[in-house]
């Protein structure tokens with residue numbers, strides 16, 4: 001069962017604390033008809049394609065897959081936010097972007113049980129900072145956890161980073177991805193091939209999702225403008241950063257046992 005916890009003194013909690021209270025039924029969004037998530041501002045396409053890869057080129061911190069700040073396998077995600085609530089602080093340099101930050105929170109809180117609240121005395125919290133690119137650790141790390149929201153990043157990019165912070169990895173590195181996408185290794189910037197390597201681990205028994213906000217776009221890490229990752233199904237767009245897909249919503253609701261809290 002999910003532990004009854006006091007938000008003020010609890011650290012990150014384990015996945016099993018949530019998972020054992022979940023009956024494996026897919027939870028669907030309670031939205032009706034319209035696309036899930038709040039309408040995010042249209043991303044500037046040129047920025048959207050690269051903002052999540054800037055941190056890796058910057059090389060001031062160890063990253064993997066462009067915007068993931070800690071090298072771990074998918075299975076290493078074992079820390080979630082207590083009571084499906086993420087505390088945060090916004091550093092002074094980002095105060096002018098508070099409306100955008102709130103919009104990204106809303107994209108998630110509108111369609112899941114996950115909530116964001118300004119930090120009071122919680123020991124684990126997100127610290128939104130600027131810097132080069134957009135980047136996040138995966139899962140709740142404990143203590144002040146930086147999440148990079150630089151000028152290049154859109155609200156949709158920030159939402160993507162928040163999903164990392166909540167515990168999700170990139171969709172295109174799932175172990176079953178070769179059934180759904182083709183990776184064109186010859187088009188990838190030399191030395192950046194590791195961003196496309198499959199990571200074994202938990203997919204939460206949910207289908208592969210080309211529409212995920214956690215899926216890479218066609219030309220991420222492209223050295224020549226040609227696609228690095230292409231869906232096998234023709235006419236399908238990948239790499240959207242406008243809203244959570246239906247499966248993104250299910251994945252988060254499953255991870256945090258929404259409806260069971």
Ligand SMILES: [Zn+2]
Pocket residue numbers: 052065067068160161164170
């Ligand atoms: Zn990412």
